[in-house]
Amino acid sequence: MTTPPQAHRTDPPLDADEATTLVAFLDYHRDTLRMKAAGLTAEQLARPLPPSSLTLGGLLKHVALNEASWxxxxxxxxxxxxxxxxxxxxxxxxxxxxxxxxxxxxxxRRLMDESVEQARRDIDAALAEGGLEFRSATVSRKENQSFTLRWILLHMIEEYARHNGHADLLREAIDGVTGE
Known part of the structure; x- marks a missing residue:
């Protein structure tokens, strides 16, 4: 087994306040997806693992969309x-x-990085204004109520964690690289 190319990834702190911990776990998962896509060519980023049509490039663009949306x-x-x-x-x-x-x-990579940087500014602004209880400007279509920043952070951690599992399989199928 080989491991993915090295990238900067910081483990979340073991003892921090709730907001710091949530943001650190989201950053950890963002960096994990970056690691899975590191060093690959356009052809490799576009390669699916049949029968799925999902690709690592598609995942990078998908998370960029989710960062901007949420x-x-x-x-x-x-x-x-x-x-x-x-x-x-x-x-x-x-x-x-x-x-x-x-x-x-x-x-x-630029699209993901720019979306993440803007999301970090958005998170910081919400934390400064209302903390984890900061309420979203948009309401849920199902429950007809706003989201808390806490809920959105947890949802995005779940989103990245799920897609990092997909990325593990895609990367191994591309070049055999496995690991974190």
Whole structure:
């Protein structure tokens, strides 16, 4: 077994307040996905593991969409930025996953990194204004109530953790790299 290329990833603290711990776990999972996609070519990032059509490049673009959606649109009520706002979601409801094959590795990584940096600013602003109880600008369609920052952070940790499992399988199928 080989291990993924080295990338900077910091373990979450063992003894910190709740907000620091949640944000640290989210950062840990963000960095884990970056590690899984590190050093791969455009062809490798676009390679699925049949019968699934999911790719590592698609995962990078998918998490970038989720960062912009949950922390910008839902939490703070901002309109979605490009490339999301002009995507034809009616023609392809999985546009971020299917269009990733047309993006370079650098573009996919840039899109994720920029989305994460904006999300960090959004998290910091919410923590400063109301802490983990900060309420979202958008309400849940199911429950018709706003989300807390705590709920959104936990949801995003779950989102990354699930997709990091997918990334493990995809990366091993591409070049045999396994590990954290």
């Amino acid at each position: 922390f910008g649109e839902v939490l703070h009520g901002r309109p979605m930025p490009e490339p999301w706002v002009s995507a034809d979601w009616d023609a392809d409801r999985d546009w971020e996953l299917t269009s990733a094959k047309d993006d370079s590795p650098e573009e996919l």
